Amino acid sequence: MTFAIQTLNAISPLGLERLDRSRFDVGTDIPEPRALLLRSADLHSYEVPPSLYAVARAGAGTNNIPVDAMAARGIPVFNTPGANANAVKELVIAGMLLAARNLYHAADYTKNLVAEQHLSGKELDQQVEAGKKAFAGFELPGRTLGVIGLGAIGVLVANAAQSLGMKVLGYDPAITVERAWQLSPSVEQVTSVEELLASSDFITLHVPLIEATQGLVSAERIATMRPGSVILNFARGGIVDEAAVIAALDSGHLHAYVNDFPTEAGSIHPKVIALPHLGASTSEAEDNCAVMAVDQLTDFLLHGNIRNSVNFPTVVMGRTPGTTRLAIFNENKPNMIGQITAVLAEAGLNVAEFTNRARGDYAYTLVDVEGQVEDDLKASILAIDGIIRARKV
Ligand SMILES: NC(=O)c1ccc[n+]([C@@H]2O[C@H](COP(=O)([O-])OP(=O)(O)OC[C@H]3O[C@@H](n4cnc5c(N)ncnc54)[C@H](O)[C@@H]3O)[C@@H](O)[C@H]2O)c1
Numbered sequence: 001m002t003f004a005i006q007t008l009n010a011i012s013p014l015g016l017e018r019l020d021r022s023r024f025d026v027g028t029d030i031p032e033p034r035a036l037l038l039r040s041a042d043l044h045s046y047e048v049p050p051s052l053y054a055v056a057r058a059g060a061g062t063n064n065i066p067v068d069a070m071a072a073r074g075i076p077v078f079n080t081p082g083a084n085a086n087a088v089k090e091l092v093i094a095g096m097l098l099a100a101r102n103l104y105h106a107a108d109y110t111k112n113l114v115a116e117q118h119l120s121g122k123e124l125d126q127q128v129e130a131g132k133k134a135f136a137g138f139e140l141p142g143r144t145l146g147v148i149g150l151g152a153i154g155v156l157v158a159n160a161a162q163s164l165g166m167k168v169l170g171y172d173p174a175i176t177v178e179r180a181w182q183l184s185p186s187v188e189q190v191t192s193v194e195e196l197l198a199s200s201d202f203i204t205l206h207v208p209l210i211e212a213t214q215g216l217v218s219a220e221r222i223a224t225m226r227p228g229s230v231i232l233n234f235a236r237g238g239i240v241d242e243a244a245v246i247a248a249l250d251s252g253h254l255h256a257y258v259n260d261f262p263t264e265a266g267s268i269h270p271k272v273i274a275l276p277h278l279g280a281s282t283s284e285a286e287d288n289c290a291v292m293a294v295d296q297l298t299d300f301l302l303h304g305n306i307r308n309s310v311n312f313p314t315v316v317m318g319r320t321p322g323t324t325r326l327a328i329f330n331e332n333k334p335n336m337i338g339q340i341t342a343v344l345a346e347a348g349l350n351v352a353e354f355t356n357r358a359r360g361d362y363a364y365t366l367v368d369v370e371g372q373v374e375d376d377l378k379a380s381i382l383a384i385d386g387i388i389r390a391r392k393v
């Protein structure tokens with residue numbers, strides 16, 4: 001049996017080459033896909049076909065995917081945490097330097113001297129020297145960077161800024177133990193966004209766009225920021241109230257807004273540097289994300305293992321020779337395991353391995369039974385109230 005995988009964005013060949021063509025068909029035009037492989041393609045109005053088993057996002061943000069609706073159908077959504085983190089970190093550092101040294105306008109100025117004013121030779125030299133004072137900037141050491149969200153990207157940014165001589169504050173009420181270990185001990189963790197904003201010259205956002213982070217940088221919060229400070233947004237546009245930022249740039253309260261999510265108003269504003277969603281667009285990040293997404297997806301399709309899903313728990317179980325594996329998605333409610341094992345016992349099947357994990361409203365079970373299973377077993381499992389999906393892997 002082969003699995004049909006539909007790609008909805010260009011995926012690095014380094015990832016696609018890992019797909020064994022005797023097991024996987026891959027293409028852009030697949031009418032009944034078993035899996036989708038994508039980057040930022042918007043799935044919010046996508047009509048989910050009954051054939052679909054999984055969605056793999058080669059990247060970090062999954063706000064382009066209706067993850068809860070997918071969970072309700074027993075479709076895990078995978079992402080690739082950390083795979084593009086270095087690429088974003090480098091762009092954030094570049095963004096700080098662009099803003100601090102006014103590089104964007106400075107480069108425009110010199111280009112205009114030649115392209116618009118047609119200056120050359122001595123005249124060009126004179127105007128270069130005469131004009132440069134307008135772009136004098138400031139240096140990073142001694143300035144304070146506030147990092148909101150200390151995940152894969154936030155930790156790298158915090159550590160890099162710290163090694164550039166900046167004072168770094170971090171805010172993340174749900175920082176993981178792994179990230180806390182990676183964070184430089186000189187980074188000071190604060191307990192509120194307000195504390196961070198009031199004490200920073202730059203703030204940088206590294207949180208997902210979810211209900212709780214929508215409009216996190218609001219007009220009220222911007223008002224509490226230090227005069228002349230800079231906002232860097234390489235997370236998602238909706239996390240910042242851009243109209244409020246523009247008002248603060250116009251009043252002179254903020255120095256610059258550097259972001260990766262251009263809007264009509266922002267793109268033409270003189271104090272906004274809007275990049276075309278370039279955070280993860282390096283060959284290294286594209287390769288890393290594609291490899292990780294493909295590996296996670298194939299492990300799920302071939303073995304039922306779930307790693308780095310944003311809507312189902314991690315469930316990984318080695319294969320035991322001579323067994324048949326069942327993968328079962330169910331609602332997270334009492335007595336599901338008891339009912340599943342009762343059906344297996346009724347069918348005279350001996351369980352060799354069993355793992356069940358819950359996450360929020362849903363749970364996932366991998367069970368290896370000795371020998372072969374009859375085709376009607378799946379129907380008996382699906383008949384249990386609360387079972388969403390079951391398949392023989
Ligand atoms: N510009 C780009 O191309 C680009 C590339 C990669 C990621 N991103 C964006 O960056 C986001 C973060 O990526 P990541 O890889 O670091 O993800 P991550 O999951 O490793 O880290 C996110 C962190 O945010 C924290 N967090 C969540 N809500 C918070 C809140 N209200 N306040 C403070 N912290 C909060 C979490 O605890 C977590 O530690 C992604 O969701 C994506 O939207 C953008």
Ligand SMILES: O=C(O)[C@H](O)COP(=O)(O)O
Nearest residue numbers: 039040058059060061280
């Ligand atoms: O969330 C992410 O990983 C980034 O926004 C990258 O998106 P992209 O893969 O569409 O460049």
